[in-house]
Amino acid sequence: MDLAVTSRHTRQAAGPPTGDEAARRGRFAGPALPRSGPGTGGPLVPDLSLRPLAGSDLPSIAAMWERCTPATRMSRFHAPVRDIPASYLKAALADPAASVVAAPERTGVVVAVASLIRSASDSTAELGVLVQDAWQRRGIGHRLVGHLITAAPARGIAVVTAAVLTQNATVADLLRQVPGEFSLAIDGPALNVQVRLASAGPRP
Ligand SMILES: CC(C)(COP(=O)(O)OP(=O)(O)OC[C@H]1O[C@@H](n2cnc3c(N)ncnc32)[C@H](O)[C@@H]1OP(=O)(O)O)[C@@H](O)C(=O)NCCC(=O)NCCS
Secondary structure (H helix, E strand, C coil): CCCEEEEEEEECCCCCCCHHHHHHHCCCCCCCCCCCCCCCCCCCCCCEEEEECCHHHHHHHHHHHHHCCHHHHHHHHCCCCCCCCHHHHHHHHHCHHHEEEEEECCCCCCCEEEEEEECCCCCEEEEEEEECHHHCCCCHHHHHHHHHHHHCHHHCCCEEEEEEECCCCHHHHHHHCCCEEEEEEEECCEEEEEEEEHHHCCCC
């Protein structure tokens, strides 16, 4: 149950970039944090290849999952799950536009997967992002979120939601930078984040 709406504001479309511009920059505009050392930051990944998740990626996704720490797995699914939930993979594979994997071109090894999976009933979709620990804080999460948000209006998505653990609000911070109407609510150990996309136009 939502306990409190802790903030709500409207961000104008003149805010930080999404999509192509974000991809060109490799990240949204924002304060730079120190980036040094694997897993705690490093250089941005200029040769990152993004493509839709395909069934043939499942072994690579499973291998990536094995390389992730328990903390990262817990942050993604909010439970100590042994494997990536099959229900999630099924939903992510159901629509090629709903998910994206990232791999550095020089290795082709999948290091991240993200999805924007719409609910059956309306124009709302849930964002989920997972970047392998050793590749975190190198702009990959930023690229994946920008990619999915840019494609959202053409998919009929007007509202993006995400559930993040309160101690790991990076994705909430990323969504706060997306032009639109941002709100968040505390729900136990999680923050439920919502953005009504400015690019989707006015409310019906
Ligand atoms: C959250 C997650 C997707 C971020 O991916 P990432 O590739 O590390 O993120 P980026 O390098 O693009 O950084 C995005 C922003 O978050 C900041 N950031 C990333 N990791 C951070 C950390 N551990 N501490 C503080 N800030 C962090 C970056 O500095 C950047 O901010 P900026 O744009 O203002 O400079 C990744 O850490 C992850 O997979 N976590 C586990 C799964 C999860 O929590 N998913 C979210 C719930 S669905």
